[in-house]
Amino acid sequence: MKDIKELISKMTLEEKAGLCSGLNFWYLKGIPRLEIPSIMVTDGPHGLRKQAGDADHVGLNESVPATCFPTASALAATWNRDLVHQVGAALGEECRQEKVGVILGPGANIKRSPLCGRNFEYFSEDPYLTGEIAKSHINGVQSQGIGTSLKHYAVNNQEYRRMTIDAIIDERALREIYLAGYEIAVKVAQPWTVMCSYNKINGTYASDNKKLMRDILKDEWGHQGLVVTDWGAMNDRPLALEAGTELEMPGSPNGNDAKIVAAVRSGQLAEAVLDQAVARILGMIAKAEQTLAKDFSYDPNAHHALARRAAAEGAVLLKNEGQLLPLPENAKVALIGRFAKHPRYQGAGSSLINPSQLDNLYAELVKLVGAANLTYADGYTEKADAADEALIQEALNAARAAEVVIVYAGLTDIYETEGLDRIHMQMPPGHTALIQKMAAAHKKVVVVLSNGSPVEMPWVNDVQSILEGYLGGQAGAGALADILSGQVNPSGKLAETFPLKLADNPSYRSFPGGPATVEYRESIYVGYRYYDSVAQDVLFPFGHGLSYTSFEYSQLKLNQAQNPDGAAVTVRVKVKNTGKVAGQEIVQVYVHDVQSSVFRPAKELKGFAKVALKPGEETDVTLELDRRAFAF
Structure with a gap:
């Protein structure tokens, strides 16, 4: 691409305004007469969701096959900067093959409440850990010459009324908790883009929020990239440009480009502000163009192996009485739970990845312990909202001769998805009933969990071992098999607190608020900062995780x-x-x-x-x- 200042000088006012919005759902506009290309951006954050056909932002239409890495909740539990960097680099490689210039992620929103429907996409309740893991993710992706989009900036900690809710927050909570993770990532990693959220913050929509987008992000933290809206998050186009929001996505015939032109011509908006925005957009296009000009192919088997290693390091051994795990050699094992053959390995919504391959725990354990040592039963239905007594009895029968019983349970898709928050922390009744009845019938029960956020465990004292697998991606089942069999020593630790019950959470009485506002009444006392300060007992504390060694x-x-x-x-x-x-x-x-x-x-x-x-x-x-x- 030619010199950016020279290009801007050759543009018409309409062309400059046009560059500030997308061409369509996934592409930015180009200007052929000036040899400015149109580049593609697409969803992440734990895999590439490139849609070859009809486009959407909620994971409805199919995307090209890609490696589904563990979701953010699992990656954060690795506490491994280098490993997350490797995952980021692999994501960048897949973007290079598919000619995608920017992958949308990672998400650095703080886990204020365990009920947020997108917690599986976010790292932690702690801003320092969030910032360090986000920084590593960004540096990994961008090491490949591919851009990232650090999201959803800012104070977007729920799905309920996320388009309009006004987050009322004090300055210390804003700075010490909800912005600090972004600050670390921006100052060190310089993401090509930062994505503004839908919500208001103290009365002003994020896209229009000059304090956040210009004063803090650009002037104070020194962000060199651009701000892009979440898809459809634009409020007042000229005001947003003045505030520091450069790019509106997706492209649509909504008249906003014309509003920019009119604002400049009327004197409402200085053309210098528009030129600065265009310069940032062109800078991103130029970097992406340089990378995407070269063809590239990644190794899907190597990426699957990396996904397995990441899932293994992100799994957390919560309990292991009597060192029941790893499984004794040649032990007769009953593997119970539909997830073992039909895994839940990612969340639902815009991050829904079409995996290049998919492991299941039953097949992986057969490889490690042998089919002769393994029996299986479903134990619950797909939705499991009610206990199926016939399936539970079938499971009890299958486990009768077993020396060790593994129950694979957790949360189904409907419990965790973009657009909806949970209303409680309970697991599906069918899962809970299965665990309780199995624990009553057997002395050696291991519970393996598949979920993106904390759950209540009324059976915690009735089972010997608990392995939190989170949403481990396409290779997550293989990683769990490695840990259960002792091929891998678990090393993950919780990046969030598991409270005993929902009412113990400090945001309980003010989450999700509404209909117009949500008040962050707990201020800086989020997660363990609250539980430790008031000496509140928890189920499993932040930073907890056991090992097979000492x-x-x-x-x-x-x-x-x-x-x-x-x-x-x-x-x-x-x-x-x-x-x-x-x-x-x-x-x-x-x-x-x-x-x-x-x-x-x-x-x-x-x-x-x-x-x-x-x-x-x-x-x-x-x-x-x-x-x-x-x-x-």
């Missing part, structure tokens, strides 16, 4: 830096694998303000590192905390 920490040292421009505090600790198998440990560093001038949480995550250790191996872990880690 680790020992020693020689913890804190050094305060003398250089005012460097780290404020350096944390050093020795970590040793004291068990009999290799494993990975996640060192987590939290800060607590002992004597604060304002209200502060009991603790806040400000550093982490994942280390792999062989039996008996020891290593030094060093983590540096900057001054921001102690600020409010």
